[in-house]
Amino acid sequence: MDVKQREFNKVSTYIVLIIFSLIAVFPIYWTVQTSFKARFLTFAVPPKWIFHPTFENYYNLFTKSDVVSRLINSLIIGILSTLLSVIMGALAAFSFARLKIARKKDIMFWILSTRMIPPITTLIPLFLFFRAIGLYDTHFGVIMFYTAFNLPLVIWVMRSFIVEIPLEIEECAMIDGCSRWGVFWKITLPLTMPALFATGALSFILCWNEFMGALILTSHNAVTLPVLAMSFISAKGVVWGEMTAGATVIIVPVVIFVVLFQKYLVKGLSFGLLK
Amino acid sequence: MSKEKYLGLFLVLPALSWLVFINLFPFVQTLRLSFYQWVLTKPWERKFVGLNNYIKIFLDPLFLDSLKITAIYVGCVLSAELILGLYIAVLLNRPIFGRGLFLTLLLLPMVISPVVVGLFFRCMTSPDFGLLNYYLQKLGLYQLVLSEGMMGRASTALLTVILMDIWEWTPFVFLLFLAGLRGLPNEPFEAAELDGASRWQRFKYITLPLLKPVILVVVLFRTMDAYRVFDTIWLIGKGGPGHATSTLSIHIYRTAFYYWDIGTSTAMSYIMLIIAIIFSVILLKYLYETVRF
Numbered sequence: 001m002d003v004k005q006r007e008f009n010k011v012s013t014y015i016v017l018i019i020f021s022l023i024a025v026f027p028i029y030w031t032v033q034t035s036f037k038a039r040f041l042t043f044a045v046p047p048k049w050i051f052h053p054t055f056e057n058y059y060n061l062f063t064k065s066d067v068v069s070r071l072i073n074s075l076i077i078g079i080l081s082t083l084l085s086v087i088m089g090a091l092a093a094f095s096f097a098r099l100k101i102a103r104k105k106d107i108m109f110w111i112l113s114t115r116m117i118p119p120i121t122t123l124i125p126l127f128l129f130f131r132a133i134g135l136y137d138t139h140f141g142v143i144m145f146y147t148a149f150n151l152p153l154v155i156w157v158m159r160s161f162i163v164e165i166p167l168e169i170e171e172c173a174m175i176d177g178c179s180r181w182g183v184f185w186k187i188t189l190p191l192t193m194p195a196l197f198a199t200g201a202l203s204f205i206l207c208w209n210e211f212m213g214a215l216i217l218t219s220h221n222a223v224t225l226p227v228l229a230m231s232f233i234s235a236k237g238v239v240w241g242e243m244t245a246g247a248t249v250i251i252v253p254v255v256i257f258v259v260l261f262q263k264y265l266v267k268g269l270s271f272g273l274l275k
Numbered sequence: 276m277s278k279e280k281y282l283g284l285f286l287v288l289p290a291l292s293w294l295v296f297i298n299l300f301p302f303v304q305t306l307r308l309s310f311y312q313w314v315l316t317k318p319w320e321r322k323f324v325g326l327n328n329y330i331k332i333f334l335d336p337l338f339l340d341s342l343k344i345t346a347i348y349v350g351c352v353l354s355a356e357l358i359l360g361l362y363i364a365v366l367l368n369r370p371i372f373g374r375g376l377f378l379t380l381l382l383l384p385m386v387i388s389p390v391v392v393g394l395f396f397r398c399m400t401s402p403d404f405g406l407l408n409y410y411l412q413k414l415g416l417y418q419l420v421l422s423e424g425m426m427g428r429a430s431t432a433l434l435t436v437i438l439m440d441i442w443e444w445t446p447f448v449f450l451l452f453l454a455g456l457r458g459l460p461n462e463p464f465e466a467a468e469l470d471g472a473s474r475w476q477r478f479k480y481i482t483l484p485l486l487k488p489v490i491l492v493v494v495l496f497r498t499m500d501a502y503r504v505f506d507t508i509w510l511i512g513k514g515g516p517g518h519a520t521s522t523l524s525i526h527i528y529r530t531a532f533y534y535w536d537i538g539t540s541t542a543m544s545y546i547m548l549i550i551a552i553i554f555s556v557i558l559l560k561y562l563y564e565t566v567r568f
Contacts, residue, residue, distance in 0.1 A: 233510075
């Protein structure tokens with residue numbers, strides 16, 4: 001390949017990547033931008049790209065809607081579910097990776113298979129069941145569902161990481177008198193911290209963004225942000241300003257997180273899923 | 276050491292029991308409920324009907340339509356994302372400046388809440404205020420849009436929803452492909468280049484076969500996720516207009532929580548589950564045979 005051909009390839013690569021990046025970012029940019037537009041500007045056709053920003057939508061959002069309590073709900077539910085699934089998942093992953101368990105392969109396959117179940121299948125009876133035992137529309141009910149939802153992923157990814165740790169390190173420690181449990185605490189855990197963190201973060205994002213489960217299992221009390229976002233589309237018509245402000249609130253934590261931890265996410269996800 | 280055996284079981288027990296409670300138990304319940312005729316608004320009419328619900332749903336044109344819509348959706352979305360994702364991964368694998376920036380930007384669609392994605396596309400395609408309509412008009416593609424917007428007509432609605440999925444999930448695909456490409460050994464490529472193979476030949480005869488396991492994993496994950504899509508489609512138009520974008524999840528959800536028909540909806544969701552299992556088993560088997568675990 002001669003130099004000219006190479007140059008062309010390089011330039012076209014950049015151009016294509018830039019175009020794709022713009023397509024990827026545009027919706028997010030537009031949503032955030034609209035949230036800063038005064039009401040009369042939102043509907044302007046042709047759309048205005050340069051304008052004076054205003055916080056009036058956010059003001060309305062935070063004072064007139066339930067956003068604050070929903071935000072708190074999303075946070076509580078997300079954090080607690082993540083903690084539960086990470087703790088239980090890491091323990092289980094360690095077992096699967098290192099210890100002898102009866103019919104291990106079958107159990108592991110079953111755990112992975114739970115990810116194949118369409119959630120609607122679980123949610124209809126779960127809805128009836130929660131209603132019967134009083135867990136409907138409670139934080140704990142949603143947390144229970146989300147934890148179960150995230151466990152297979154945590155177990156699967158953590159197991160892949162733990163398996164990669166060389167056995168010699170653990171054997172040395174055990175020869176020196178460390179128990180299995182000690183190995184877990186002092187060696188496995190510290191070594192897999194980054195993976196644990198990435199998996200936990202991913203679980204939190206999944207909980208934060210989740211919609212169908214929250215929609216079915218809540219009505220007033222435990223409502224999360226995504227469900228609230230839908231309520232902006234009402235019979236009165238769409239309240240664009242507040243809606244995009246609400247949408248921005250939903251996406252801001254995740255975007256910040258991705259920007260900061262992009263490298264780890266890429267590594268963690270691809271490694272966990274490909275092994 | 277028996278102690279070790281107990282430790283293993285003990286550590287796994289919390290996770291396992293949690294999963295059994297939330298997943299297995301409802302799983303069994305769904306099957307049981309599907310044998311009853313039960314509408315929540317008329318509880319006095321609840322009775323055991325055996326396989327009646329299953330016969331009923333296979334005669335129901337809406338259910339069959341949902342099956343068809345879901346099949347089209349998964350097929351289109353999967354092929355488009357595989358090709359596009361691979362292309363982007365190949366591009367990002369080249370030595371370029373600002374790869375980190377590109378990665379961050381290109382990853383964003385998949386971490387944005389599906390709710391926001393659905394809302395955004397709803398705004399975009401709105402006949403009155405949507406940007407898409409305005410610019411399509413300017414480009415002279417008014418036929419595509421007319422007065423109802425892209426989501427207003429059955430023919431364009433499914434297309435819109437498919438495009439939405441492609442926008443949202445291609446990042447996932449290219450992420451996996453990128454990781455796969457990075458993991459490929461250099462020697463085959465160098466040898467081929469020495470032998471005079473062209474870029475396309477190298478891609479076709481070396482890259483693709485070596486990427487087979489990754490492709491399978493991508494197909495597995497994307498198929499499972501596209502099959503059960505709900506959030507985005509619900510928010511862009513609740514499965515409308517009419518029944519045009521009502522995939523299985525949407526149709527089942529509506530039957531269960533709008534019409535409160537527990538018997539029919541559980542029967543449908545069980546069929547949905549069985550189809551999912553069949554596909555997953557086939558794909559997983561193929562994956563296990565291709566990759567040495």
